[in-house]
Amino acid sequence: MDALRSIRGMNDILPTEANHWQFLENRVAELLERYGYGELRLPLVEPTALFSRSIGEVTDIVEKEMYSFEDRNGDSMSLRPEGTAGCVRAAIQNNLIANPCRLWYSGPMFRYERPQKGRQRQFHQIGAEIFGYATPDADAELIILLARLWRVLGIADAVSLEINSIGSLEARAAYRAALVSYLEQHRDALDEDSQRRLLTNPLRILDSKNPDTQALLNDAPALEDYLDEESMEHFAALRSYLDTAGVSYTVNPRLVRGLDYYNKTVFEWVTDKLGAQGTVCAGGRYDGLVQQLGGRATPGVGFAMGLERLLLMLEVCGQLPEAKAPDIFVVTSGPEAQQAAIAALEHLRDAQPALRIVQQLGGGSFRSQMKKADRSGATLALLWGEDEVAAGEVTVKPLRDGQEQVRLPLVSLAQTIPSLLQQHSH
RNA sequence: GUGGCCGUAGCUCACCGGGUAGAGCACCGGAUUGUGACUCCGGAGGUAGCGGGUUCAAGACCCGUCGGCCACCCCA
Secondary structure, three states: OOOOOOOOOOOOOOOOHHHHHHHHHHHHHHHHOOOOOEEOOOOOOOOOHHHHOOOOOOHHHHHHHHOOEOOOOOEEEEEOOOHHHHHHHHHHHHHHHHEEEEEEEEEEEEEOOOOOOOEEOOEEEEEEEEOOOOOOOHHHHHHHHHHHHHHHHHOOHHHHHEEOOOOHHHHHHHHHHHHHHHHOOOOHOOHHHHHHHHHHHHHEEEEOOOHHHHHHHHOOOOHHHOHHHHHHHHHHHHHHHHHHOOOOOOEEOOOOOOOOOOOEEHHHHHHHHOOOOOOOEEEEEOOOEEEEEEEEOOOOEEEEEEHHHHHHHHOOOOOOOOOOOOEEEEEEOOOOHHHHHHHHHHHHHOOOOOOOEEEOOOOOOHHHHHHHHHHHHHEEEEEOOHHHHHHOOEEEEEEOOOOOEEEEHHHHHHHHHHHHHHHHHH
16 A cells, blocks of 8 residues: 655654754744734635635636635635734634734744745744734834844845835725736737736736846836825835834845735845845735725735744745754663663652753663763763663763763752763763 | 656665566674674575566566656745
């Protein structure tokens, strides 16, 4: 019988890697809490309509990338392809937006795409949203927080910030019409994908990777010429906050985003170190979304970062934490010694809860147990044999620095171990 | 959804249309019967992704399929 496999693009995270995940998740969570964000834990499955109404009916995400199905009641539901929609839904449903608030969430997202580097079908994001402030200081806080995060993670030199304003809904609609009208006159010069986007999502043509298309865009109407006064002021204020905070950025007038709900500010942190999937974190403002999803009109702004991509960044930048070796590896010889060791180790764990203590299971010759002790990377080996049991003692052998082993009375083990570890760790 | 490259031991990879498919690392045992690392000796581990075809002969060539990687697309 063929062994079953995980679904394509949905990967197991193995222990070594899980350490890296914990490291990253802990750093991000600590920082968000420091800025006063509260965690929200959200369902992985939501009504399909939540996503089609927020992300946009004709976006690729909704049209061909969602895992949608009917439950036994016949209701259409979907695995969430992103986090903002669910967060907004929860904020409305639980009336979190009665007052302004800062929220964050994390977890797996699902999109049916062809897997490649930095892109899988189940991927993980941490996102944060601010509700209730129309002012650009909210946009600035998020971006400044992120700049700090990259410094904390040691990847600040490898990412750069691009920002843009896509204006109000009305400004964007006017611009879209002008852009489409221009591009339709040059339809034949457009690449195939952009011709398709002309009908579905014309603004996305702006960040096409096709050089001919980009050349054509040089003479196209510019988004910034269509911006409304309020959006321009908002954008100028944001830039000034960033300047003051010392956050450097480039204004990319062709930066749009794939999701329909954005207005005014959009931003992306990008890198050239991850191949084709260079966006590590992205976000923007969505002042109409809460109302669109049935809540009282409430401005919002937020971001999401891709954890798989950030882990790749940490690896590239040499910022992953070292594997955790045990502090102590326990070797025993004979059944009496094993009995004595089990009892003694539980006392030690009571007295020193922070220690990582690994006991050899399944017996084996003393020699092979010692080999395992060495391979484990432990700082100290604790050795119990007949002699030690008879004497009520234990042998402590340093494994890393070539120092001599010592024998201790069992009763003093718990209090002596910390200084021995200190002394012999490399 | 489209295209390119790739599937041989747990891992990294060799091989050559013709003998029983190899190496390094890892693993197990021993040299050292209570002491790891360095060294030496031995061992286990493979239906060559799967299915079909060509051939006297296929792991190798062809087709299909599944999987992986990369790019397009999409986006975190």
